[in-house]
Amino acid sequence: MSLLRLEEVTRTVQLIDAPPLTILSGVNLEVSVGDRVSIVGRSGSGKSTLLNLLGLLDNPTTGEMFFDDKPVKSLSANARDRARGRDVGFIFQQFNLLQGRTALENVMTPLLYAEGRQFWKRAKIAGEMLERVGLGNRASAMPDKLSGGEQQRVAIARSLVRGPRLILADEPTGALDLETGATVMELLDEVATVSGAALVTITHDPAIAALSQTHFRLDHGVLTSVESYAPALAPAVMA
Template sequence: MVSAPLLRLEGVARTVTLPDGGALQILRSVDLTVEEGDHVGIVGRSGTGKSTLLNILGLLDRPTAGTVELDGVPAATFSARRAAQVRGRQIGFVFQQFNLLPGRTALENVAHPLLYGTAAEVRTRKRRALEVLERLGLAHRAAQLPARLSGGEQQRVAIARALVRRPRLLLADEPTGALDVETGGVVMDLLAETAAESSAALITITHDAAIASRANRRFTLEGGELR
């Protein structure tokens, strides 16, 4: 029996209504299949629908047409609570702006997602967070607040936070946009390596063709269409 892909989009479109009552089509008939362990790069300029596509891939938004399936199950059948559970347990997000909690240490930022996990995850959250920070070479910075960390260190904390619940799907939104070329390369290497270790799928959405070219499969998002 052939198993369903981890993620499948078929004919996905997204249209929003403008204040004047008109319609703006952001995505048009997007097809994409992602298997476990895939590394997919999607490149597109600003305004091409990258953020909209990311939100749909991460079950933060629903398309106005087409289907999104996770393990063969249509995401449209998920309640809001079920979608949140899937995001928390199976999807890790790495954002360009890091979105770290300023009043929490690096360790507390990484452990934060585990507060909403199982009883065992809550009990062992600090140990698990420290393990992930150590993998990323930041165990010695665990007690520091984000303001005391460099940009590259903050990005690695954000990656650790995305990895702490061992997600099956990693979504990276312009993960190197705020970094210099050398640090950006290191960050992408870390993302690819840590995803490969757990057979997680990695989807990188970026405006930088060089970053997207690191992926095994590469697409261009233009005019709302994925090519």
């Protein structure tokens, strides 16, 4: 079942006193339920722009983009915001945890915008998600008391707490050492598998990209399919 589809998508920005700058050109991509997709690209290749499109934060300049087989351009701004909050989970390299809030409170944050049971049971749901990522005993810890790997696990729990169907991981191991990075990717794949979510990893690291099933390279705004990357990192035992 197709979850997200891009057809000949371009993204162009208008510069002052200069010709328009094309950031993405003719991008074709389909992500189905349960897929594991990696996109490798250097800085300046258009990765952030593509991430914004995949996460329903922006619209293509030309081309078609579909979410659940519905044209994204036909959605109102409010409908797109609701779909993003409900169905898309973001994981960032720098964690973006709220300082002065406990691990539990950080994971609860997306549930403040939920409805029904998810809102009223938000503390319980967030606590269960922390347990799933191995941090149930660190629920009351502040971010500055957590290791890098623990902070990333909190960020993963926060991104998954609403049960998104699409997880977008933007350089999820870039701020971690090799062993912790491998552990985080193993954990991310495990949790996504249990929830049935599609996982798209955007990275510059071929070893991380190799952990996915489907591989793409983004170069100067052009997305191309590639067969494989370097051998995957050996799984690490969670600390």
